[in-house]
Amino acid sequence: MLEIGKSYIGTKYVANVLDRSNNEALTIHTDSVDCVTFVEYTLAQALPNRSFESNVQKIRYRNGIINGYLSRLHYTSDWINNGIRSGLITDITSTNSRDTLMLSVSYMSSHYQQYPQLLKSSEERRKIKEIERQLTGQVVHWIPKNKLPESGYSWIKNGDIIAITTRIPGLDIAHLGIAIYIDNKLHLLHASSTKKQVIISESPISKMLNKNKSWSGIRVLRMQQQ
Numbered sequence: 001m002l003e004i005g006k007s008y009i010g011t012k013y014v015a016n017v018l019d020r021s022n023n024e025a026l027t028i029h030t031d032s033v034d035c036v037t038f039v040e041y042t043l044a045q046a047l048p049n050r051s052f053e054s055n056v057q058k059i060r061y062r063n064g065i066i067n068g069y070l071s072r073l074h075y076t077s078d079w080i081n082n083g084i085r086s087g088l089i090t091d092i093t094s095t096n097s098r099d100t101l102m103l104s105v106s107y108m109s110s111h112y113q114q115y116p117q118l119l120k121s122s123e124e125r126r127k128i129k130e131i132e133r134q135l136t137g138q139v140v141h142w143i144p145k146n147k148l149p150e151s152g153y154s155w156i157k158n159g160d161i162i163a164i165t166t167r168i169p170g171l172d173i174a175h176l177g178i179a180i181y182i183d184n185k186l187h188l189l190h191a192s193s194t195k196k197q198v199i200i201s202e203s204p205i206s207k208m209l210n211k212n213k214s215w216s217g218i219r220v221l222r223m224q225q226q
Contacts (some may be wrong), residue, residue: 001159076173107170145209152186161221
């Protein structure tokens with residue numbers, strides 16, 4: 001995971017790279033990524049089974065089936081659940097951290113004007129509310145940012161997926177990246193919206209979290225041994 005992820009350093013960052021078409025289809029642009037597609041492509045290349053394209057589809061879509069806009073896993077917690085269910089990733093935080101939080105998601109339905117596919121379809125808005133209802137109330141393990149040292153933890157390994165939780169009402173995860181240790185400090189390999197490319201963070205993740213008031217902590221996932 002780490003070596004593949006590092007091969008993307010310098011790749012252009014483009015926001016909402018999957019939302020340019022009205023018709024939902026498997027879209028792959030490895031020359032321009034956002035934080036989610038960067039992690040998806042890295043994981044898809046690291047998985048030993050199937051082709052790269054079929055791995056991306058299995059990672060990105062609910063049960064690996066493309067069936068319209070909402071078959072894509074828009075909430076990262078939904079993405080994580082699907083990855084665990086499909087045997088692609090393991091939630092490392094659940095076995096190593098006692099801290100838990102209860103999901104409360106509603107961002108997409110309450111901000112549907114930001115999503116063209118939801119804006120034009122009341123049926124799609126109904127469906128996203130049902131997805132949000134199913135996610136809300138789920139209890140997950142996490143690491144609050146005040147408990148994450150600069151050195152990370154011995155159980156967080158190079159190449160693990162880092163999901164940054166957020167205090168933004170109705171949203172679960174604000175950012176995704178890959179764990180990388182530099183001088184015994186835990187940094188983030190990620191597609192940066194500010195640097196407009198894939199980079200390794202200059203600061204440890206703990207400092208990144210403290211600088212961003214809306215970021216609250218992290219969840220840690222790992223590619224499951226196939």
